Structure formats: C-alpha cells, structure tokens
Amino acid sequence: MRRQLTERRIVMASHNEGKVRENAALLAEHGIEVVSARALNLPVPEETENSFIGNATLKALAAARASGMVALADDSGFSVASLNGDPGVRTADWAEQPDGRRDYAAAMARVEALAAPHPDRTAWFTCALVLAWPDGHTEGFEGRATGQWVWPPRGEAGFGYDPMFQPDGHHKTFAEMGGEAKHAISHRAAAFRLLAEGCLKG
Numbered sequence: 298m299r300r301q302l303t304e305r306r307i308v309m310a311s312h313n314e315g316k317v318r319e320n321a322a323l324l325a326e327h328g329i330e331v332v333s334a335r336a337l338n339l340p341v342p343e344e345t346e347n348s349f350i351g352n353a354t355l356k357a358l359a360a361a362r363a364s365g366m367v368a369l370a371d372d373s374g375f376s377v378a379s380l381n382g383d384p385g386v387r388t389a390d391w392a393e394q395p396d397g398r399r400d401y402a403a404a405m406a407r408v409e410a411l412a413a414p415h416p417d418r419t420a421w422f423t424c425a426l427v428l429a430w431p432d433g434h435t436e437g438f439e440g441r442a443t444g445q446w447v448w449p450p451r452g453e454a455g456f457g458y459d460p461m462f463q464p465d466g467h468h469k470t471f472a473e474m475g476g477e478a479k480h481a482i483s484h485r486a487a488a489f490r491l492l493a494e495g496c497l498k499g
C-alpha cells in the first residue's frame with residue numbers, strides 16, 4: 298500500500314526552474330500548491346547516487362527534513378543509446394562549466410560530437426519523482442519518453458536538452474512543442490501519472 302498524500306501544500310525540492318514550473322503545473326491539476334526549495338533557502342544536496350530514484354530520494358529526504366513538510370524531488374536526465382545511456386544521471390554535470398554555471402548549448406554539442414559517428418539515434422529522457430515525508434517515509438516513481446536525438450538543436454521553449462530531443466511519433470522537438478504538448482507525452486508527465494495513481498487516490 299502506497300502512503301497517500303493528504304497535504305495540499307508541499308515543497309518542490311529542486312533548484313531547476315524549468316522542473317519546478319512543470320511539476321507545479323502537474324500538481325496544480327490535483328489542487329496541490331508548491332513552495333520552491335529556493336524560496337525556503339534550502340541547501341542544494343550533493344547527488345551521490347548512481348540512479349535517478351536514488352538521487353531523487355536523497356533530494357526529497359533532505360528537503361522534507363529541513364522544512365518539516367512533505368517534499369517532492371525530481372531527478373531526471375537525457376540518455377543516448379549509442380553512448381550506453383550517457384549522460385544519464387550525470388546530465389546536469391555535462392552542462393557544468395568551470396565557473397559553476399551551466400551551458401546547455403555546450404552540453405548538447407558534446408553529446409552530438411560523441412554520438413554523431415553512430416548511426417543509431419535512439420534517445421530518451423527519464424524522470425524519477427520521489428515524495429518524502431518528514432518522518433523519513435518515501436514513495437518513488439519513474440517515467441520515460443523515447444525518441445531520437447537531432448542536430449542542430451531546434452526550438453526555444455522548455456529547458457535543458459529539450460532542443461535536441463524529438464519524441465517518437467512527432468516531428469517537433471520538445472523545445473518546439475512548448476508546455477502543453479510536451480506535458481501530454483513527457484517523461485515527467487509519465488512519472489507523475491504513476492504518482493497520482495499511487496499516492497493521490499484519496
């Protein structure tokens with residue numbers, strides 16, 4: 298039995314504005330409001346696990362313990378089949394510059410340079426969502442969106458690696474589709490659907 302989420306206000310344990318925006322929209326459909334980790338000045342935990350669920354669990358527990366509220370964390374990433382799933386759990390690290398800022402144009406170019414020699418263009422996004430309660434209980438869910446990596450990057454909407462990902466059955470990249478359309482088929486929406494089935498039934 299999954300623990301049910303009865304709170305109507307939870308912490309979003311993420312410092313990525315794109316992820317906070319997308320998860321807040323999904324939660325709003327269920328009447329749940331979010332407070333961001335940034336608004337509460339919560340620290341950014343080090344992501345030491347090598348799975349999406351592991352890192353999402355660590356981030357959700359840190360936020361729940363620090364805030365005393367239920368927290369939702371999102372650990373996600375972009376994977377390329379010909380690179381054995383890289384960058385995967387290290388997707389954010391590939392964008393990190395020596396000065397600590399993130400450069401997604403450079404990160405996407407690095408993926409393209411490594412993957413270009415391989416004919417297989419299969420790629421996917423993964424999203425792990427973990428709810429954590431202040432008493433240490435957690436519930437985790439994982440979703441995927443599969444497609445192809447494309448080059449050059451296309452589109453302005455979304456965030457991160459969206460301009461180089463074209464989901465199966467579509468001619469637009471996530472960054473060309475924009476919020477609503479990405480929402481209908483994204484890895485985050487897939488994970489959220491499982492979360493809603495598991496923990497938002499009550």
Ligand SMILES: O=P(O)(O)OP(=O)(O)OP(=O)(O)OC[C@H]1O[C@@H](n2cnc3c(O)ncnc32)[C@H](O)[C@@H]1O
Pocket residue numbers: 310311312313316344371372373374375388389390392422455456457458459471483485
């Ligand atoms: O850990 P938090 O604070 O939540 O924020 P983060 O940006 O560091 O998030 P992750 O550690 O989960 O790293 C996820 C990486 O994958 C990218 N990413 C995740 N979901 C994405 C999506 O829907 N579209 C494009 N890129 C995405 C994102 O930009 C990051 O570079």
Ligand SMILES: [Mg+2]
Pocket residue numbers: 344389
């Ligand atoms: Mg992170």
